[in-house]
Amino acid sequence: MTSPSDPELRARALEALLIGKGLITEAAIDDRITLFNQRVGPMNGSRVVARAWADAAFKAELLLDATAAIAPYQFVGGQVDKLVVVENTPEVHNVVVCTLCSCYPLAVMGLPPKWYKDPAYRSRVVREPREVLAEFGLMLNPDREVRVWDSSAEVRYMVLPMMPQRLAAADEATRIAAIHRDALIGVVEV
Amino acid sequence: MFQMVNAAFVAGLIGNVDQFRHAIERIDPAAYLSDSYFGRWLGGLETLLVEREVIRTAELNDRVEELGGAVSRIAARPSATPDRVAYPPGGRHGQRPILAAPLYQPGQRVRALSRGLAGHTRLPQYARGRDGIIVAWHDGWVYPDSNAHGLGEYPQHLYTVCFEGKELWGEDAEPGIRVHLDLFEPYLEPVVPDQPEQDEP
Numbered sequence: 098m099t100s101p102s103d104p105e106l107r108a109r110a111l112e113a114l115l116i117g118k119g120l121i122t123e124a125a126i127d128d129r130i131t132l133f134n135q136r137v138g139p140m141n142g143s144r145v146v147a148r149a150w151a152d153a154a155f156k157a158e159l160l161l162d163a164t165a166a167i168a169p170y171q172f173v174g175g176q177v178d179k180l181v182v183v184e185n186t187p188e189v190h191n192v193v194v195c196t197l198c199s200c201y202p203l204a205v206m207g208l209p210p211k212w213y214k215d216p217a218y219r220s221r222v223v224r225e226p227r228e229v230l231a232e233f234g235l236m237l238n239p240d241r242e243v244r245v246w247d248s249s250a251e252v253r254y255m256v257l258p259m260m261p262q263r264l265a266a267a268d269e270a271t272r273i274a275a276i277h278r279d280a281l282i283g284v285v286e287v
Numbered sequence: 288m289f290q291m292v293n294a295a296f297v298a299g300l301i302g303n304v305d306q307f308r309h310a311i312e313r314i315d316p317a318a319y320l321s322d323s324y325f326g327r328w329l330g331g332l333e334t335l336l337v338e339r340e341v342i343r344t345a346e347l348n349d350r351v352e353e354l355g356g357a358v359s360r361i362a363a364r365p366s367a368t369p370d371r372v373a374y375p376p377g378g379r380h381g382q383r384p385i386l387a388a389p390l391y392q393p394g395q396r397v398r399a400l401s402r403g404l405a406g407h408t409r410l411p412q413y414a415r416g417r418d419g420i421i422v423a424w425h426d427g428w429v430y431p432d433s434n435a436h437g438l439g440e441y442p443q444h445l446y447t448v449c450f451e452g453k454e455l456w457g458e459d460a461e462p463g464i465r466v467h468l469d470l471f472e473p474y475l476e477p478v479v480p481d482q483p484e485q486d487e488p
Contacts (some may be wrong), residue, residue: 103356104326108288110350111333114342121294129290178382179425181447196411198308199324208289214324223413227461243464249409250445250469251381251428 137174138207139278142255145170145205146281147272149182150260159257160184167205174204176253183246184257185286190241191256192230192283194222195248202253206281213282223247233284256283288325292332301335304381305435306370309407310334318362330362338369370437383442385427389472391446395421396478399448399470407435410474414466417454418478422467423447430471444472 115121145167149156159166163180180202183191195201196219201209212218222229226243230236237243246254258280264272264287279285295301301310311319314330322330336342344365348358391397401416409431427442434440448470452460 104322104329104362106354106356107333107347107351107361108291108325108329110347110354110356111329111336111342112291113354114347114350115291115295115300115336118342120300120341121291121298125294125297126290129293133290181423196413197409198311211324216320223466224456225461226464239462241463243461245464245466247411247466247468249411250425250431250471252425252445252447252469 132173133208137172137203139205139276139281140273141170141172141207142202142205142278142281143273143276145182145255146257146276147269149257150264150272151269156257163255172204174207176201176203177205179252180205180255181246181252182255182257183244185259185283187259188241189244190230190235190237190283191244191246191254192222192226193246193248193254193256194219196220196223197247197249200248200251200253202255205255206278210278210282230284233279235285255281258283258287261287288328292328295332295336300341301332301339302437303434305407305429305431306437307331307335308431309435310338312407313364313366314362315360315364318360322362326362330364333361333363334365337363337365381429382425383427383429383440385442385444387444389424389444389446391421391424391444391472391475391477393421393423396480397421397446397448397475398478399468400474400476406432408432408474410470411468413455414448414450414468414470417450419448419450419454419468421446422449425469428471430473432471432473446470446472446475448475 116123149159155166159182163182164177167180185191199209199214201213223245226245227237248254258276264275276287277285280287301307311327311331313334314327318330319327333347337344351358396418398418399410399414399416423446425445428445430441430443448468450466450468452464455466
């Protein structure tokens with residue numbers, strides 16, 4: 098049963114109202130949904146990471162100017178006008194957040210997970226990142242620096258995770274499949 | 288919801304992204320905390336559509352009732368005196384070259400302003416009054432503080448500033464953490480290192 102102030106019902110009513118006024122079309126919305134379902138998602142970022150693991154020159158370019166480095170892929174979905182890729186190393190772990198809303202590099206990572214947009218993650222990960230990462234199952238050595246990237250303007254961040262030993266002999270497709278979205282945000286390792 | 292907002296942007300119904308973010312910040316505070324993420328977007332979208340006179344709250348309420356819902360609490364909080372400015376459409380790509388040289392260089396120590404700012408801003412509360420080091424400069428970008436209110440793009444230099452955990456959270460901060468924020472030049476002031484006192488010659 099829907100509750101009296103159900104936002105979902107109100108959203109449907111609003112959509113019907115705007116379509117009824119001829120201001121937006123159902124087709125336009127459906128086209129965008131299809132586009133995002135088929136072409137926009139973290140598989141794009143995983144491809145970029147897998148290539149950086151295998152190709153030192155590409156990795157160097159990616160860390161220097163990620164927007165230019167990914168341009169040839171022609172990813173769609175937006176929010177990568179200025180993409181910065183930050184590299185995990187044995188000394189440094191990176192994690193991304195948007196404390197003010199939910200900024201996220203859609204073209205390489207798709208739509209953000211629900212927890213990324215919730216006030217709990219947004220407020221806590223800048224205050225106690227080690228504790229939050231531990232809750233994700235990521236126990237970091239105290240000597241390893243944690244760098245939090247709060248996307249407070251239009252720059253978008255993606256983490257370049259370290260390649261684990263188990264993937265050293267794997268082919269590219271296996272590596273891509275192993276690179277989960279959460280590793281691109283930085284709350285887990287690969 | 289995501290795609291409805293996108294469609295509304297494309298159709299030019301709701302102005303620019305800064306205005307949309309500000310509208311979400313202005314929704315009913317209880318709804319902000321209790322509604323889902325896209326519930327908050329709905330509140331922001333409805334707020335802007337009513338302020339821009341694309342729809343009226345009453346006709347939306349009627350639609351909700353036609354669909355079998357009852358109208359009680361509404362997240363949207365349209366202003367009675369909204370910013371009345373025509374926005375150029377498609378303001379999503381926010382990078383704008385600036386002729387003026389940046390005031391700060393990488394490696395320089397800066398302080399985030401401590402005073403509150405009226406209206407929309409992208410200076411998080413937790414960094415206000417705190418010192419950090421410029422680690423990157425990103426050229427000029429549309430200034431959200433003016434753009435959200437229809438006062439123009441006024442591009443500003445944008446920097447990434449690195450704050451030590453202890454600077455933000457005090458002595459009980461977790462060890463070895465650094466928080467990086469992208470901050471516009473007007474949010475910052477220089478920190479001049481203490482000069483050693485010199486005796487008169």
